[in-house]
Amino acid sequence: MATPETRADGELAWSSNSDTGQRTVAAVQAGLTVRMIMTERNSLATCHPSDHVASLVAKNVDQFSFVPVVRDGKICGLYNAERWFEEIPPADARVEGDFDALTEDQVIGGEASILEFVLSAISQPARLVVSGGEIVGMVCLADLQKLPVRAALFGLVTALEMVMAERIQATCHEDSGEWLGLLSPGRRRKLKEKVVSLRKSDSFVSEILATEFADKADIIVKLSVLEGSKTKVREQLRDIEKLRNSLAHASPFGTTRDAAEKVPHTVEAISRIIGELRET
Secondary structure: OOOEEEOOOOOEEEOOOOOHHHHHHHHHHHHOEHHHOOEEHHHOOOEOOOOEHHHHHHHOOOOOOEEEEEEOOEEEEEEEOHHHOOOOOOOOOEOOOOOEEOOHHHEEEOOOEHHHHHHHOOOOOEEEEEEOOEEEEEEEHHHHHOHHHHHHHHHHHHHHHHHHHHHHHHHHOHHHOOHHHHOOHHHHHHHHHHHHHHHHOOOOOOHHHHOOHHHHHHHHHHHOOOOOOHHHHHHHHHHHHHHHHHHHOOOOOOOOHHHHHHHHHHHHHHHHHHHHHHOO
């Protein structure tokens, strides 16, 4: 399974020495683009540099964190409005002189992958989407709940789970049963029951692939194949499992500001762990 990397042109890419499965993952992620989740430009709430901040806040009933600043019909930057969610702005404050002027860091291509945006959201939680030399919309952390994002993230988590299985098999050799000894008796019993069920339905592939995410994570931790202490690695894998379960069960995730900001860090950890597991 491939690990996502950032190319020189800024696009998210996968290792070139990929097999068919890796190319499939790359193709799926490439097809899930920022344009699929952005808010169209004509639907954006905007402000003018001369606007009073108090007026902007009063109109921002949906509490958009970032509001595009428009001068002479062109977007010239982003105003950080979330600072006033809990405070009252000075009566004489204006947008002009207090917004982030448009820079390259604020824009992202409409055909960029959703994963690229999520990873970049660690430092830039809102991006203006460009296409054909024009700004056509905006994407931000609030868009994490949209279906294409869930598809992109679940695909990445699935890739991680497959890589974990491959690493366990390469390290322990499935037929030896060595890896089974790293599971608790209760987990081994549940795995045996699942294997029996899969064989009856003619769906069995291998015992390692039949393990749950938590089982694979537990084995990976005990094999000490990832950098960092076992406690830290276990915490990272638990965070990933929580995200995976929310995605698998269509449960809300990233619904608060703190939770939303954690998602890009979790995605970054997934990408890094995939890379470490594929190292020989």
